[in-house]
Amino acid sequence: MHVIVLGAGVVGVTTAYYLARDGHHVTLVDRNQGVALEASYANGGQLSYSYVAPLADPGVWPKLLPWLLSPSSPVRFRPQLDPRQWRWCLQFLAACRGTRSAETTRHLLRLGHASRHLMHELLAQEPTLDCAYTNSGKLVVYRHAAALNGARRQVEFQHGLVADSDYRQEVLDSATCLKIEPALAGLHGQIVGGVHTPSEDTADCYRFSVGLLARIRAAAAENQCLFDTSIERLRVSRGEITGVETSAGLLEADAYVLASGCDSARLARPLGLSLPIYPLKGYSLTAPISDPHAAPTLSVTDFQHKIVYARLDGQLRVAGIADIGGYDLSIAPRRLATLLAEARNAFPGAARYEQSQGWAGLRPATPSGRPILGHSPYRKLWLNVGHGALGFTLSLASGRALADLIGGEAPFVELDGFTLPGAESSARSR
Numbered sequence: 165m166h167v168i169v170l171g172a173g174v175v176g177v178t179t180a181y182y183l184a185r186d187g188h189h190v191t192l193v194d195r196n197q198g199v200a201l202e203a204s205y206a207n208g209g210q211l212s213y214s215y216v217a218p219l220a221d222p223g224v225w226p227k228l229l230p231w232l233l234s235p236s237s238p239v240r241f242r243p244q245l246d247p248r249q250w251r252w253c254l255q256f257l258a259a260c261r262g263t264r265s266a267e268t269t270r271h272l273l274r275l276g277h278a279s280r281h282l283m284h285e286l287l288a289q290e291p292t293l294d295c296a297y298t299n300s301g302k303l304v305v306y307r308h309a310a311a312l313n314g315a316r317r318q319v320e321f322q323h324g325l326v327a328d329s330d331y332r333q334e335v336l337d338s339a340t341c342l343k344i345e346p347a348l349a350g351l352h353g354q355i356v357g358g359v360h361t362p363s364e365d366t367a368d369c370y371r372f373s374v375g376l377l378a379r380i381r382a383a384a385a386e387n388q389c390l391f392d393t394s395i396e397r398l399r400v401s402r403g404e405i406t407g408v409e410t411s412a413g414l415l416e417a418d419a420y421v422l423a424s425g426c427d428s429a430r431l432a433r434p435l436g437l438s439l440p441i442y443p444l445k446g447y448s449l450t451a452p453i454s455d456p457h458a459a460p461t462l463s464v465t466d467f468q469h470k471i472v473y474a475r476l477d478g479q480l481r482v483a484g485i486a487d488i489g490g491y492d493l494s495i496a497p498r499r500l501a502t503l504l505a506e507a508r509n510a511f512p513g514a515a516r517y518e519q520s521q522g523w524a525g526l527r528p529a530t531p532s533g534r535p536i537l538g539h540s541p542y543r544k545l546w547l548n549v550g551h552g553a554l555g556f557t558l559s560l561a562s563g564r565a566l567a568d569l570i571g572g573e574a575p576f577v578e579l580d581g582f583t584l585p586g587a588e589s590s591a592r593s594r
């Protein structure tokens with residue numbers, strides 16, 4: 165079968181990789197000059213299989229005012245004259261119910277741990293894949309007792325939901341946090357404790373995607389990458405996608421996978437398909453490590469400031485911030501300065517911060533935090549969109565499941581909770 169994958173971020177590349185491995189002929193289309201040059205470029209690098217609780221939870225309500233008013237808050241709302249932003253925000257608030265958030269966590273844990281299994285399988289099959297992978301383990305640190313108590317409840321809730329023998333989470337006091345991650349000395353006196361999960365991994369998402377691209381190309385001579393090619397419109401006739409109009413002309417295939425990140429909603433709209441995806445803008449900085457003992461070995465998340473730290477070979481990656489304010493990709497110096505100040509406070513002397521590379525990316529977020537996967541209401545069109553803050557982590561299970569479906573198999577992981585209600589039957593009946 166010939167499959168066109170629309171978008172070469174980590175989600176599109178992973179899907180194309182599994183399709184190519186299954187013997188399909190794939191064409192990857194992207195407007196950039198290579199893979200993973202948008203949201204997948206310099207993300208936090210955390211393969212966060214177990215920390216999947218969505219942003220939309222009941223804890224949001226007391227934080228709403230600071231989000232609206234404080235220019236330095238980790239989440240910020242910048243109102244736009246765009247009804248899609250307001251609709252997304254209302255859907256987000258509706259998703260902030262305890263039962264809804266717990267249900268999302270349950271579904272995402274299933275997908276996250278399926279990804280963990282696939283990541284390890286992939287690394288065993290592709291031992292030369294060079295992506296700064298480490299089984300770093302993750303330590304999430306808390307600055308207030310109430311937040312640490314909330315984390316303890318979350319650990320208890322998740323206990324028993326994951327059928328993975330390596331999965332273990334431990335709540336630690338601050339002294340033990342500093343013992344297992346001595347580089348946290350800079351936060352001595354500022355943290356009250358943490359949660360440690362040894363089974364979490366880190367890797368460089370860009371290098372991972374570049375590595376998979378080489379394997380897609382090597383899998384078959386007819387696999388193609390159309391870069392510098394803008395996707396303009398999907399053609400539809402009698403309930404079936406018949407082609408995709410691009411700046412390189414009309415492309416036709418047996419199946420099409422929409423994996424266009426934040427642009428997926430715009431591309432789906434003319435089909436009458438409303439995908440609730442809106443950009444959550446985030447920032448990162450990457451600085452060369454100058455003192456390996458002062459840089460964290462574990463991947464660390466500062467829960468209150470929502471900042472993540474990962475060591476990617478000789479670089480320290482610092483990422484965070486979620487600005488709900490449109491599609492603009494410019495780097496706001498004040499937001500980047502916040503990240504830099506936090507990194508200097510947490511890990512002083514760890515890196516040559518003055519040489520930091522700043523970056524901003526748009527997380528393709530759904531209000532609930534769940535990606536949308538599987539059938540669309542149109543024959544031949546498949547969806548792999550809306551991975552929000554967890555796209556690197558979830559790309560493996562999502563890509564594998566899509567390849568299964570397109571190949572006519574049952575997906576290797578249950579997609580309940582991620583599919584568009586009624587899409588499969590409506591594709592059949594059109």
Ligand SMILES: Cc1cc2nc3c(=O)[nH]c(=O)nc-3n(C[C@H](O)[C@H](O)[C@H](O)COP(=O)(O)OP(=O)(O)OC[C@H]3O[C@@H](n4cnc5c(N)ncnc54)[C@H](O)[C@@H]3O)c2cc1C
Binds near residue numbers: 206428448525
């Ligand atoms: C600051 C930050 C930190 C993050 N940290 C983590 C983390 O630690 N762990 C984690 O798992 N996730 C993390 N994420 C989330 C993760 O990066 C995203 O979920 C993921 O990159 C989304 O991948 P994607 O392929 O769906 O989108 P993208 O990477 O944006 O890919 C979409 C592709 O489609 C192409 N495209 C779109 N429209 C068109 C068009 N019309 N024509 C042609 N091409 C088009 C784009 O060029 C792009 O290459 C983070 C994100 C940010 C911003």
